[in-house]
Amino acid sequence: MEFNFLYALNKTHNPILDAVMIVFTYAGSYGVLWIVIAVFMLFFKKTKKCGMTVLLSLIISLIVCNVLLKNVVKRSRPCWIDTNIVLLLPVPKDYSFPSGHAFSSFAAAASISNFDKKFGKIAFLTAGIISFSRLYIFVHFPTDVLAGAVFGFLSGKAACKVIKYIEK
Numbered sequence: 001m002e003f004n005f006l007y008a009l010n011k012t013h014n015p016i017l018d019a020v021m022i023v024f025t026y027a028g029s030y031g032v033l034w035i036v037i038a039v040f041m042l043f044f045k046k047t048k049k050c051g052m053t054v055l056l057s058l059i060i061s062l063i064v065c066n067v068l069l070k071n072v073v074k075r076s077r078p079c080w081i082d083t084n085i086v087l088l089l090p091v092p093k094d095y096s097f098p099s100g101h102a103f104s105s106f107a108a109a110a111s112i113s114n115f116d117k118k119f120g121k122i123a124f125l126t127a128g129i130i131s132f133s134r135l136y137i138f139v140h141f142p143t144d145v146l147a148g149a150v151f152g153f154l155s156g157k158a159a160c161k162v163i164k165y166i167e168k
Contacts (some may be wrong), residue, residue, distance in 0.1 A: 003078065003082070006078055006141070006142075007137075009135055010085060010138060015132065017136070018088055018128070021097055021133040021136045022137075024096040024112065024129050024130045024133040025101065025137055027126075027130060027131065027134060028101035028133070029036045031058045031061070031062075031102070031104040031108070031131075032105070034104060034105065034108035035055070037051075037108070037112075038050075038055045038086075039055075041054065047115070049064075049115065049167075050111065050114075050115035050116065052163060053114065053115070054111045054159075055112040055162045056111075056159040056162060056163060057107035057108055057110065057111045057155050057158075057159035057160075058104055058108060059155040060158060061103045061155050062154040063152075064151065064155060065104070065148065065152075066094070066100055066153065069097065069098055069151075070094055070096075070097065070100070071095065071097040072093070073095065073097045074097055074137060075095055075096040075141075075144070076095070076096060077096040077139055077140065078096070078138055078139065078141055079091055079138050079139050080096075080120045085138045087137065087139070089139070092139050093141075094143040096139070096140055096144050097141075097143070097144045097147060098147040098151055099134050099140045099149075100148065100149035100150045101131060101133070101134050101140075101148070102127070102130070102131035102140075102144075102146075102152060103128070103148035103151055103155070104147030104149075105127035105130045105131060105149075105152060106131070106148065106149045106152030106153045106156065107150075107152040107153070107155040108127070108156065109123035109124040109156065110152070110153045110160070111156040113156075113159060114149070114156070116143075129162050132145075139142060140163075
């Protein structure tokens with residue numbers, strides 16, 4: 001069922017959408033977009049706490065997703081299973097479950113949303129596009145992205161609670 005969705009998505013490829021999805025995937029790689037935003041926030045008193053929370057949520061994401069879950073579950077990527085699909089990017093070498101892009105993006109978006117609802121909506125939209133790009137590019141299954149989004153959201157909320165607790 002998941003492959004059917006990915007194959008249908010693969011039929012929608014066109015040069016413009018390909019370029020957009022590549023940009024969003026690279027923006028989400030290693031949490032780069034979110035790290036840049038968080039570091040920028042650290043320079044301003046009004047957004048400093050939000051920046052610290054985003055960075056903490058990304059650290060939680062890194063540990064839970066990339067160090068623990070990916071290496072425990074060891075799920076193969078769709079592009080490893082069906083090598084006939086031509087990828088837009090190099091084949092990833094780490095495991096598929098959960099999506100690190102979705103995990104870190106939704107962790108950051110949940111953190112941002114806790115401090116600024118309007119910017120949070122933009123962050124969630126961006127997180128959604130980054131996550132969708134991983135399906136479009138054929139490197140994740142839908143359940144990888146869904147799990148990454150849920151775990152990421154929870155990590156963002158946990159980071160908010162930790163920062164609140166530290167402030168007391």
